Each structure stands twice: as C-alpha cells, then as structure tokens.
Amino acid sequence: MKENSCVNKVMLMGRIIKEPRWHVSGGERILCFSLLTIEQIGREATTTHTETHDIKIGERLINVHDLNKGALVYVQGRLQTQQFTDEQAIRRYRTFISAQSVNLITV
Template sequence: MNLNKVYLIGRLASDPEFRTTPSGQEVASLRMVTNRIWNDQSGQKNESSEFHNVVVWGRLAQIANQYLNKGSMVMIEGRLQTRSWEGQDGVKRYRTEVVTESLQLGPKPKREGMQDEKMNKPSYAKAPERKEEIPVVNENEPPASLGGPADLDVEEDEVKLKDVPF
C-alpha cells in the first residue's frame, strides 16, 4: 500500500498569489510556515520554522484568495508533488509542493476597535451537577462490587443461543 498524504497547520508567510492559467483554471500559490518546538538534551527550548510551497486549484483557490492573507492561520490537507523544468540557464530544476485537496480556515484575527467583546469569547454552558456519588475503587476490591453485571439477577436459561438471529 502507498500513501501520499500531508496535513499542515500553520500561518501564511505572504499573501496568496492568485492567477488564471491560459486554459482558464484558477490557481493560488501559498507560502506557508510551520513551527517545531522541542527541548534539547540540556532541557533548553529550541524552535525551528519550516516553509512549504502550497498550490490550491479551482474553487479552493478562490476561497484562499478571498479569505487568506499574510499571517492567516490555515490547515491544509493534500499530497506532495514534485515537478521539474529546465530553467533559462539550461539547468534542470525541481520544486516539491503540497497540492491542496481541502483547506480549513483558522480563527479570524482580532480586529481593533471591535464594539462587542463577547463575539470573540466562547460561551460555555455550566455542566449539570451530578446527584449520585462517584464510587471510589480500591485496588484490592473486586470489580463486582461496583454494581456491574455481577449484581444483576440473570437466569442462565433466559437467553438461548438458538434464539439469537446472528
């Protein structure tokens, strides 16, 4: 089995470049950056950034052009594709890109001067209070004391195997 699948969550390093091919197809080129944070052997925090070339076609290209700009957060799902061409200097060049199959827009950036602060804050409903107590289980206590199936009065002959339809 072969799999060529890419998921990226990051921000745009520049505004999308939108154009139409001679055949009429719309395409947007995105420059996307993802960050990686890790601790080295001494425990010091390190960070590195990786830049990705992303290509978006058709209706998704229109959406990217309309809603994305430099700094926008986006999730891209796609596949890797490497294309090659010969440059004007006669040297063969290669470029690996992520060809987008779907995209998810990130949260809208906060805008200055916004009148209603509640629009940006999520609202949470309070969880209903539990009336029954949560049982405390001791390591040495058998599981049957928790009110599980062992506490039920079930007759062995109640369900016959031949009565089960599968």
C-alpha cells in the same frame, strides 16, 4: 492494506507569510501561497524548527475566501514535484503541497 498500496498525505497548520496570489494553469485558476510552520523540539521546547511550504489549491477546491497574510490555516493535501529547466539549461525540481482543502483557524 495491499502490498503495493502507497500514501501521499500532508497535514499542516501554520501561518500564511505572503499575500496569496492567483495564477492560471491549464485553464484553471490556482491560488498560491507560502505557509510557515514552527515545530518545537524537546521537552522544554527550547529548540524550534521552522519550515516554509509552497501551497497550491485550485479555485474550485477553496472553501475559505479570507486567506490573507498572517492567517492561521490548516491544510490537507499531497506532495507534488515539478521538473523544469532554468535559464542555464539546468534541470531543476520544485516540490509543493497540492492542497485538497484549506481551513481558516480562528483563535
């Protein structure tokens, strides 16, 4: 690997916790949803760590159309951070997963 090479890769498997919603950004429809992951820590898995991730995926990249609240999905993508200014003129940042693929897991 080259000395100046970088990697921005995310792989997550979890459950959709809110109904996905469509937004339009730059003329493209984007599907947005929240994904809950639960990591079990320790040998007996007595401790867990839960995390909520904001996921965004372009309409042309979606290969599954049955994404609903409660669905178990595998997401591959990259981290992306957006800067914005809130109502009090304070600069804020929002980090989300820009998905490249979303696959429905059936059990």
